[in-house]
Amino acid sequence: MAGPILEVRAITKKYGKNIVFQDISTTVNEGETVVVIGPSGTGKSTLLRCINLLTRVDRGQIYLDGREITAPGTDEDEVRQHIGMVFQNFLLFNHLTALDNVQIGLRRVKGMPPETAYQKAMAELERVGLADRAGHYPGQLSGGQQQRVAIARALAMDPRIMLFDEPTSALDPELIGEVLEVMRKLALEGMTMLVVTHEMGFAREVADRIIFMEGGRIVEEGPPEIMFGAPQNARTREFLWKITELYGKHEGQGRGNPG
Amino acid sequence: MFSNFFQYILSGTATTVSVTLVALPLGLMVALAFSLAYVYGRTPIPAVIGLYSTLMRGVPPIVLLFILYFVVSGSVNLSPFWAGSLSLGIISSAYQLEILRGAILSVSGGQMMAARAIGMSRWRAVRYIVLPQALRLAIPGWSNEASIVLKDSSLVYALGVTEILRRAQQLSATTQNPFLAYSAAALIYFLLVFATNRLLDWIARRTRIPAHF
Numbered sequence: 068m069a070g071p072i073l074e075v076r077a078i079t080k081k082y083g084k085n086i087v088f089q090d091i092s093t094t095v096n097e098g099e100t101v102v103v104i105g106p107s108g109t110g111k112s113t114l115l116r117c118i119n120l121l122t123r124v125d126r127g128q129i130y131l132d133g134r135e136i137t138a139p140g141t142d143e144d145e146v147r148q149h150i151g152m153v154f155q156n157f158l159l160f161n162h163l164t165a166l167d168n169v170q171i172g173l174r175r176v177k178g179m180p181p182e183t184a185y186q187k188a189m190a191e192l193e194r195v196g197l198a199d200r201a202g203h204y205p206g207q208l209s210g211g212q213q214q215r216v217a218i219a220r221a222l223a224m225d226p227r228i229m230l231f232d233e234p235t236s237a238l239d240p241e242l243i244g245e246v247l248e249v250m251r252k253l254a255l256e257g258m259t260m261l262v263v264t265h266e267m268g269f270a271r272e273v274a275d276r277i278i279f280m281e282g283g284r285i286v287e288e289g290p291p292e293i294m295f296g297a298p299q300n301a302r303t304r305e306f307l308w309k310i311t312e313l314y315g316k317h318e319g320q321g322r323g324n325p326g
Numbered sequence: 327m328f329s330n331f332f333q334y335i336l337s338g339t340a341t342t343v344s345v346t347l348v349a350l351p352l353g354l355m356v357a358l359a360f361s362l363a364y365v366y367g368r369t370p371i372p373a374v375i376g377l378y379s380t381l382m383r384g385v386p387p388i389v390l391l392f393i394l395y396f397v398v399s400g401s402v403n404l405s406p407f408w409a410g411s412l413s414l415g416i417i418s419s420a421y422q423l424e425i426l427r428g429a430i431l432s433v434s435g436g437q438m439m440a441a442r443a444i445g446m447s448r449w450r451a452v453r454y455i456v457l458p459q460a461l462r463l464a465i466p467g468w469s470n471e472a473s474i475v476l477k478d479s480s481l482v483y484a485l486g487v488t489e490i491l492r493r494a495q496q497l498s499a500t501t502q503n504p505f506l507a508y509s510a511a512a513l514i515y516f517l518l519v520f521a522t523n524r525l526l527d528w529i530a531r532r533t534r535i536p537a538h539f
Contacts, residue, residue: 148445158440162459162535172444175454206537
């Protein structure tokens, strides 16, 4: 596997006295899919926001392609262009069609000429299987379709890494599959991805590495076979047991192939 | 006789419309800049603009009109028409600023976050993502303010500008028929306000975002 794209070194985030996470260090290599799991409130989403510089870390450094992006004087807007972000609640631009949602970054951030931007945006919509919905507004799309447009919007910027913040948590169960399908395809195409999710089937099947976070720390990390087969830590075992009991049922019905 | 009568008042209509067409856009431009500074500005700025807004809205327009008129015309040589229109615009800016501020705050913070996430600067996110949605939300409130400014333009009558009300008053004096004179003025105001609101309703419908609430 190729070298590191993202490197996180001992980062800490606090809100006042409340420590969200502490001394988190990890590396995501090119083409790798890393899945972060753990109970809610353990700082997983905040971790993604810090990596994307939407929130500032209190201590530690973050490197993207070997360049420290937490250094003072970094052009944060420029950095964010290279980090794709997919949110739990989609956050499509409400006043724009699917096509314009994907196009606007190309036009207004990258300054692409209209024709080139259009071609690129249509190609990205094609990639998530929604070229036929290009003219639809967010309110006219299902949740699953909205999330796929959001993925296309992030992909259009040609990011070095894609961050997914519980991308299926706000979806009706029958719409989850189509989003996971797109993500699975991206992973196969070699996209570098860091995914926070409760979808254990996806984690087991697609992840190269799984990170279990709890109480603002990384408790355990490793390849899915080990994490699901023989986790070393008692807390990891307990969490996986709980979550599999909770989500396990519909996993067998076609989404994610265990083992 | 009657057609002359009506024509005389009607000739003040152009002035009323002109005053409104100066005051409203002026107020809008000031309000746009101020509302953005109010919502996104650094520490002392929102407080200063908040004070401006509170003071402007806390005093009757006619009182402010006199103050501003004497301040403005004391420092620069302006005709009553311009002094009155500019003053009305400044008064209206405080109300329009609150309308726009409310609309900007109604656009969810997530929209800004998503815009920043694809690498937009704060300014671009405001320009391309927040404002297009906020301005749509502001239309109903703004339509209301537009009719208020249109009606309040009658206040410049007090500065001696010959708009509709002034004409009506002159007619009332010469014809000894105040009821007819003022009713004619009322009718013209009503038609102007009605047309303005219909126009803005139409714009609101045309710019509605499909399936978005």
